[in-house]
Amino acid sequence: MEFETIIGLEVHAQMNTKTKMFCGCDNDAWGKEPNTVVCPVCMGHPGTLPVPNRAVIEKAIRSSRALKCTVNERSHFDRKNYFYPDLPAGYQISQYKFPLASNGMIKFSITDPKTNKSESAECRILRLHIENDAGKLTHRGNHSLCDYNRAGTPLMEIVTEPDLRSARAASAFADELRRILIAAGSSEADMFKGMMRFDASISLRPKGDTKLYPRIEIKNLNSFKALEKALTYQEKQLKKLWEEGKQPTGETTVGWIDDEERTQLLRDKESAADYRYFPEPDIPPLVFTQEYIASLTSDLAKLPSECKAELTAMGLTEAEATMLVDQPALRERFDAINAAIKDAKRSSSIVLTQMVGFLKQHDKTLNEAPPATTLVELALAMQKGTISTNTGKEVLEKMIQSGKSPSAIIKEEGLGQVSDDALLQKLVEEGIKLNPKAIESFKAGKTQALGAIVGWVMKQTKGQADAGKVQEILRKVIA
Ligand SMILES: [Zn+2]
Numbered sequence: 001m002e003f004e005t006i007i008g009l010e011v012h013a014q015m016n017t018k019t020k021m022f023c024g025c026d027n028d029a030w031g032k033e034p035n036t037v038v039c040p041v042c043m044g045h046p047g048t049l050p051v052p053n054r055a056v057i058e059k060a061i062r063s064s065r066a067l068k069c070t071v072n073e074r075s076h077f078d079r080k081n082y083f084y085p086d087l088p089a090g091y092q093i094s095q096y097k098f099p100l101a102s103n104g105m106i107k108f109s110i111t112d113p114k115t116n117k118s119e120s121a122e123c124r125i126l127r128l129h130i131e132n133d134a135g136k137l138t139h140r141g142n143h144s145l146c147d148y149n150r151a152g153t154p155l156m157e158i159v160t161e162p163d164l165r166s167a168r169a170a171s172a173f174a175d176e177l178r179r180i181l182i183a184a185g186s187s188e189a190d191m192f193k194g195m196m197r198f199d200a201s202i203s204l205r206p207k208g209d210t211k212l213y214p215r216i217e218i219k220n221l222n223s224f225k226a227l228e229k230a231l232t233y234q235e236k237q238l239k240k241l242w243e244e245g246k247q248p249t250g251e252t253t254v255g256w257i258d259d260e261e262r263t264q265l266l267r268d269k270e271s272a273a274d275y276r277y278f279p280e281p282d283i284p285p286l287v288f289t290q291e292y293i294a295s296l297t298s299d300l301a302k303l304p305s306e307c308k309a310e311l312t313a314m315g316l317t318e319a320e321a322t323m324l325v326d327q328p329a330l331r332e333r334f335d336a337i338n339a340a341i342k343d344a345k346r347s348s349s350i351v352l353t354q355m356v357g358f359l360k361q362h363d364k365t366l367n368e369a370p371p372a373t374t375l376v377e378l379a380l381a382m383q384k385g386t387i388s389t390n391t392g393k394e395v396l397e398k399m400i401q402s403g404k405s406p407s408a409i410i411k412e413e414g415l416g417q418v419s420d421d422a423l424l425q426k427l428v429e430e431g432i433k434l435n436p437k438a439i440e441s442f443k444a445g446k447t448q449a450l451g452a453i454v455g456w457v458m459k460q461t462k463g464q465a466d467a468g469k470v471q472e473i474l475r476k477v478i479a
Contacts, residue, residue: 022050029149042152044089069104094131108176167231
């Protein structure tokens with residue numbers, strides 16, 4: 001039997017505000033001593049009152065618009081009650097029936113790693129709401145340690161419709177979402193620091209069937225790799241069950257064990273009733289006017305997918321465009337060079353192939369890359385013919401090694417292009433003598449045959465001759 005895979009995601013993204021969601025504690029707990037960035041509010045002490053952080057709401061509104069969601073004019077916070085040692089208040093302040101925003105959509109592309117071909121896809125966003133994070137537990141042997149530094153960190157929870165049709169699509173979607181949140185300025189979305197976490201739901205159905213069958217929810221996936229692996233694993237398991245006629249009849253929740261690359265049954269899924277949601281009594285409802293929403297989103301940057309489309313329209317490959325969209329330091333340099341030489345392919349080759357390659361080769365980071373101004377100087381020197389393309393590469397490598405400007409390197413090393421016509425003419429004549437066969441083939445109609453002679457002249461000048469000029473002289477001589 002053939003099956004269709006149905007996947008939906010719930011994504012938690014940590015927001016990058018200065019302070020936590022309801023108190024003035026530093027929101028950046030990374031690397032800090034456990035339990036040092038806490039106060040009575042985020043520790044849930046009785047008698048304290050939460051005060052919503054305006055920046056959280058504004059950034060969440062911007063993100064909602066970047067995800068093409070409608071920002072609801074009225075929304076409110078609810079208490080989600082449950083007991084867990086990492087939740088000091090005994091409840092989480094979240095949004096339930098009336099979320100901040102709903103009905104959005106993300107366009108993204110899915111690349112097949114084997115063929116490198118991309119196809120475009122869409123996934124609808126059901127809702128985006130804001131809530132506070134819990135602390136962190138570390139399990140050691142038979143005891144656990146609590147660190148509440150993260151308690152009260154603002155989160156955006158983004159829930160998709162079940163529109164994703166493969167594990168790879170889910171991971172590609174999550175990657176695009178990461179780009180959008182970074183572009184909207186609401187999250188650093190740093191996977192290494194656990195700033196984006198996923199819960200994924202998966203079910204199968206026979207191809208052609210339109211019903212949705214009970215799903216399996218996989219909890220707490222902390223990387224794109226884990227997301228894709230866990231879904232691939234669970235898809236296989238489900239397929240087996242279906243084929244044995246034992247498809248799930250109720251919803252279950254499993255956890256992903258990364259080291260063993262398998263899932264483990266956690267518990268039967270709680271229903272909303274288990275959480276005893278009720279409107280948060282300490283915070284008034286959120287009411288926004290359209291003018292207010294518009295004022296927050298008027299300066300939203302272009303979506304990453306739009307930037308990518310512009311770059312591929314200039315002739316760059318999907319992979320090149322993705323690198324530029326993902327790394328602003330590369331994009332800034334590409335833009336500066338392209339503005340000067342008006343040649344996107346060449347600009348991309350200088351930045352993405354040569355510069356990135358030399359940085360790697362010399363164990364340097366992007367922070368140590370030559371600034372845009374010197375790269376522009378180099379690109380213009382090549383375009384004007386002051387140096388050849390080959391010499392340009394050599395100069396770029398020296399710029400990365402020494403930090404010197406291209407003009408200083410060209411001068412010091414005498415790398416200026418050989419454009420002495422008399423010298424080139426002499427070399428061309430010599431080259432013709434040494435390659436009589438090339439001339440014969442050329443006369444027989446093989447225009448490419450001259451390449452051997454041009455190559456020989458270039459070699460004699462250590463790549464510093466203007467190849468165009470050499471060709472010009474050669475054609476004149478044999479005409
Ligand atoms: Zn606090």
